[in-house]
Amino acid sequence: xxxxxxxxxxxxxxFGEDVYKVPxxxxxxxxxxxxxxxxxxGCTFCLNESFxxxxxxxxxxxxxxxxxxxxxxLQKQIEQVKIQYSATSKRLTAKYGAKxxxxxxxxxxxxxxxxxxxxxxxxEALRQPGCIGLSIGTRSDSVTDEILEYLQELSKTGEIWxxxxxxxxxxxxxxxxxxxxxSANVKEWIQKTKDRxxxxxxxxxxxxxxxxxxxxxxxxxxxxxxxxxxxxxxPLYVVKNTALAVDYLRGKFVPIDEERYIRLxxxxxxxxxxxxSVQRVTAGIEDDSxxxxxxxxxxxEQMRKIRAALKxxxxxx
Numbered sequence: 001x002x003x004x005x006x007x008x009x010x011x012x013x014x015f016g017e018d019v020y021k022v023p024x025x026x027x028x029x030x031x032x033x034x035x036x037x038x039x040x041x042g043c044t045f046c047l048n049e050s051f052x053x054x055x056x057x058x059x060x061x062x063x064x065x066x067x068x069x070x071x072x073x074l075q076k077q078i079e080q081v082k083i084q085y086s087a088t089s090k091r092l093t094a095k096y097g098a099k100x101x102x103x104x105x106x107x108x109x110x111x112x113x114x115x116x117x118x119x120x121x122x123x124e125a126l127r128q129p130g131c132i133g134l135s136i137g138t139r140s141d142s143v144t145d146e147i148l149e150y151l152q153e154l155s156k157t158g159e160i161w162x163x164x165x166x167x168x169x170x171x172x173x174x175x176x177x178x179x180x181x182x183s184a185n186v187k188e189w190i191q192k193t194k195d196r197x198x199x200x201x202x203x204x205x206x207x208x209x210x211x212x213x214x215x216x217x218x219x220x221x222x223x224x225x226x227x228x229x230x231x232x233x234x235p236l237y238v239v240k241n242t243a244l245a246v247d248y249l250r251g252k253f254v255p256i257d258e259e260r261y262i263r264l265x266x267x268x269x270x271x272x273x274x275x276x277s278v279q280r281v282t283a284g285i286e287d288d289s290x291x292x293x294x295x296x297x298x299x300x301e302q303m304r305k306i307r308a309a310l311k312x313x314x315x316x317x
Contacts, residue, residue, distance in 0.1 A: 004269060004310065004317045007230060010277040011100075014159075019100045021135060022088045025107035026080050026121065028073040030063040032112060032142055037065070038180035044243040045177065045236060047289075064113040066144075071117045078124050085128045102159065103128065104135040111138040111147050119150065126158055133159025135201070140164050140189040141181040152196040161230070162193050163201040168208050168215070169222040176209050178243070183222075190226045201279055202228040206264055207236040207256030209247075213264055220268045224276065231276060233268060234283035235261045237296040245291055255293040258302070262309050269315065281306055281317070 003009065011019035034042040062073060071077075085103060092098040103125035111118060122134055134154075143162070151160050168174060169183045193200050202223045206216045223231060235256050238248045247253040265281055272278070282303065284296030295302065307317050 001311070001314055001316050004315050005272070005274055005277045006317065007277045007279040010230075015100055015132065017100060018096065018098060019102060019132065020089075020092045020096070020098045021102045021104040022085050022092070022131075023104045023106040024081060024084050024125070026077050026105065026110070028062060028064050028071070028077060029108040029110060029112060030065075031109040031139065032065075033139070033178070033180040034108075035063060035065060038141060039178050041178060041243060043177050043179055044247070045238070047239055047242050064117060066112065066114060066142075068114050068117075071114065074117060074120060077117070077121055081121055081124045082128065085125065085131070089128070089130060099130055100132050101128075101130045102133050102135050102161070103131050104137070106137050108137075109139050109142045110136050111144075112142040115146060115150065118147065122154065126154075131158070133161070135161040135163055137163045137165075139181070140186040143189050143193070145192070148193060148196045148198065151198055155198060159199070161199040161201055163203060163232075164190055164193075166190075166202045166219065166223055167205045168211065169219045170211065170215055173208050173211055173215070187222075187226050190228065194227045199229045200227070201230040201232060202226075203232045203234075204268075205234060205236050206261055209253055213260070216264055217267060217271075220271060224272065228276060230279050231268075231272070232280035233265055233278075234280055235293070235296060237284060237293060238291040239285060239289045240291060241289075248292060257293065258295040258305070262306055265306065266309050266313055266315075269310065270313065278317075 008018065031042060032038045064071060089098070089101050125131060125134060151162065154160055164186060166186050167177070167179065171182045174182060190200050190202070204219050204223060238244050238255060244253060269278065282299065284299050284302065286297055290297055310317050
């Protein structure tokens, strides 16, 4: 039996013990696809205030962009880094005996801000107890050479990952989901990031509108060719108050079924070279905001079936 090169196994080989991600969600960050810079409304599957105004408070909110001349939220953001990191790392230590952590800037686009803000937040995270590095979730159209140069310097003191939303390598799909950039942009910035010696994780979605099985597997193949170090794969699911939900309720979108998803996932893992680690093989949501597919509601059951399917092919997840 072959062991899948999971991110957990990668970290254990490199650091000699388990390393846990600490997700951070920092106020004031948004996305160029939400604020109107490259598109309006965000990706069709994204729950955000521009599509669901009830999420916004009546008072005006402040959102960062790279052009922001000042950041009145900076001290509050720094406190959020410390508070969220402390709470999660302590829980993981109590439950698993965890000692080493990666601070994961997860929500929205975490390079879409002035460099001074990014430096303050990233370096604050690295100062936290047990923090050995960062993982930064972002978009390929929201990274600059200046940011990559800074991250390259930062990588001398810790493990630095840049997580890009690839989603699909087909431009017609990216247009259909209102992504706001093309696949050439993703390829360019993944390769620039790799040229700086930084680790890259690519996010891929199966079940995007009108994609065939070959198209989904083509995205995995291209991601491998672009030189990613790790991959996250998950199904497209529909939540309330999104543009995708409107299409689903009108019968214009049919979600991927579980059997097909697992089969494609197994084929994808079989394609991966040993050097590429796997960070995620599914996703879902357990509350009543999920509209479809309902098999995404029970992640434990998904993982049981995925492990069984991989075992049949000679793999241990």
